Amino acid sequence: MAIENMDFALEQARDAAHGGEGWEGRGGTLQDDLGTVWASCGVHSECGTLRAVLMHRPGKEIDGITDAAAALWHDIVDPSRAREQHDALTDTYRKHGVTVHDLGEAGSHLPNSYFCRDTFVTTPIGAIVGRPASRSRAGEERRAAAALARIGVPILHTVRGAGTFEGADVVNVGNGLVFVGRGQRTNLEGARQVAKVYEDAGMDDVQIVDMPYGCGHIDGMINIVDRDLAVIYPTQLPWPVWETLTRRGFRILPVPDLAENRHGMAVNMVPVAPGVVVAPKGNRHMKAELNRYGVEVIEVEVDELMKGGGACHCMTGVISRDPA
Numbered sequence: 492m493a494i495e496n497m498d499f500a501l502e503q504a505r506d507a508a509h510g511g512e513g514w515e516g517r518g519g520t521l522q523d524d525l526g527t528v529w530a531s532c533g534v535h536s537e538c539g540t541l542r543a544v545l546m547h548r549p550g551k552e553i554d555g556i557t558d559a560a561a562a563l564w565h566d567i568v569d570p571s572r573a574r575e576q577h578d579a580l581t582d583t584y585r586k587h588g589v590t591v592h593d594l595g596e597a598g599s600h601l602p603n604s605y606f607c608r609d610t611f612v613t614t615p616i617g618a619i620v621g622r623p624a625s626r627s628r629a630g631e632e633r634r635a636a637a638a639l640a641r642i643g644v645p646i647l648h649t650v651r652g653a654g655t656f657e658g659a660d661v662v663n664v665g666n667g668l669v670f671v672g673r674g675q676r677t678n679l680e681g682a683r684q685v686a687k688v689y690e691d692a693g694m695d696d697v698q699i700v701d702m703p704y705g706c707g708h709i710d711g712m713i714n715i716v717d718r719d720l721a722v723i724y725p726t727q728l729p730w731p732v733w734e735t736l737t738r739r740g741f742r743i744l745p746v747p748d749l750a751e752n753r754h755g756m757a758v759n760m761v762p763v764a765p766g767v768v769v770a771p772k773g774n775r776h777m778k779a780e781l782n783r784y785g786v787e788v789i790e791v792e793v794d795e796l797m798k799g800g801g802a803c804h805c806m807t808g809v810i811s812r813d814p815a
Contacts, residue, residue, distance in 0.1 A: 530643030532811045534613040536665030537715035538762040539812035547594035549605045562602045566798040573795045587763045607808030610635035612658035614692040617645035624655040624676045648688045656681035659708035667695040672709030674702035700729040717766040748776040759802035771802045
């Protein structure tokens with residue numbers, strides 16, 4: 492069909508929004524935007540100096556629990572004592588120069604919300620939001636995503652589809668090496684998604700490792716407490732993890748008392764700097780061995796909180812660490 496009275500000419504738009512005068516390309520990378528457009532964040536290893544964390548002081552969601560198993564707890568938690576212990580843990584972090592961000596209101600049906608490690612993990616350039624495997628924890632990831640957005644942490648990926656993933660199934664060893672545990676909490680699809688994000692973030696040796704039956708998360712088997720020192724739970728550590736660490740020259744410190752690890756969560760500690768850890772109080776054999784290896788141990792009382800099934804490491808969602 493002919494267009495009559497065509498008295499205009501087609502021409503390229505010349506305004507700034509379409510590349511004309513005034514347009515200026517952005518340049519740089521997301522890494523360059525951290526600390527300006529986005530908040531300063533990023534984790535290159537498990538033991539770099541700790542700068543910022545996301546935590547949740549247990550609220551009304553832990554009140555009135557009568558069925559420990561339904562809450563995924565080991566035993567009923569005393570709310571008042573749990574809050575006192577959580578306050579002491581966050582105060583310990585603040586005394587060591589760590590910024591503690593608060594998750595905010597947790598759903599009244601989510602009593603595990605104080606285990607912030609599980610809902611996300613931070614790569615060198617931003618966060619991966621998880622998808623908890625248990626029906627009873629569904630929804631925790633949404634609250635974590637909202638908190639991270641409020642703080643200004645870029646969210647690189649949210650685990651999707653049938654994938655499940657919990658942040659405690661990542662061990663970022665450093666120097667490009669990352670282990671992603673596949674097991675009850677993180678399935679193969681979730682592990683694949685997380686591994687791909689770490690690879691895209693520049694980590695050049697990302698390994699998905701299978702965990703033994705009966706183990707919750709990989710962080711219960713291994714903790715990198717110094718630049719070349721790994722604490723391990725020897726009867727549950729996947730062989731590829733041990734093999735890779737020894738090949739890279741790591742010193743390996745097996746948990747000296749298996750009962751301490753099972754009942755005292757001795758591996759469940761948080762490095763606040765290379766060779767300095769915040770750890771559950773009462774694991775005297777673990778403390779003595781760490782001291783022998785030159786590691787300073789700052790003990791905190793968290794036995795009431797541990798009735799929920801986790802200790803210091805589980806409660807600490809890491810947002811930022813210095814490179815080790």
